[in-house]
Amino acid sequence: MSFKLEIETVRQQKLARYAKALGHPVRVYVLELLSKQSCCYSGDISQELPIAKSTLSQHLKELKDAGLIQGEIEAPRIKYCINKENWAEAQLLFKEFLKM
Amino acid sequence: MSFKLEIETVRQQKLARYAKALGHPVRVYVLELLSKQSCCYSGDISQELPIAKSTLSQHLKELKDAGLIQGEIEAPRIKYCINKENWAEAQLLFKEFLKM
């Protein structure tokens, strides 16, 4: 009996998706910032980083599309927070993966 | 006294670099395979995956460039193994990051 390693599973695709979202220093920075202060505004982040606001906005969109963060409108600003449910999933997937 | 979160540090860049390398299902698969059997040949991997050999070769190159794997020539084949030193570093970086 041989155990064939699963290929291209949903699990692997999810892990890769989260990893991809973390594949840029700015996005790593943003997630770490959000973890430190639970939530924050786009402008707070923008002040610290030497990139255009529109560029930051794109990075935030990618984190959102990957499901790692979410934004609530608190006009005229937007409050970004970690998406706890998906973050927990990502943590689990990475933990399992790193154990290997 | 306020503690400003470090921005664009070497640590964040390293983490992002490793994450980026894991940002594709095939590369996640390869790393898991290598962890299961310590080492293996490109052909062994190729057999399992529905992608062209040249494409797999590119993915292997990216994992190698990111430092996560290494290849020893064992002509006419190449034996790929996990780069333990860098893998340990990646594990540590991710672990710290996930703790947040």
Place this chain on the structure above:
DNA sequence: ATTTTATTTCGTAAAATTACGAACAAATAT
């Protein structure tokens, strides 16, 4: 009503990623 504030979306451009098959290299087997 108009201006200000905070942030996104649009338009654009350069660079990187992903994928394939064909051509190439290098050692082994015939």
Place this chain on the structure above:
DNA sequence: ATATTTGTTCGTAATTTTACGAAATAAAAT
């Protein structure tokens, strides 16, 4: 010597990523 085996590199193409500034949006302040 030549063919076979194992992988890589090359050439090419489509798509995605990254980045910027300008224009747009939408609520709040004046």
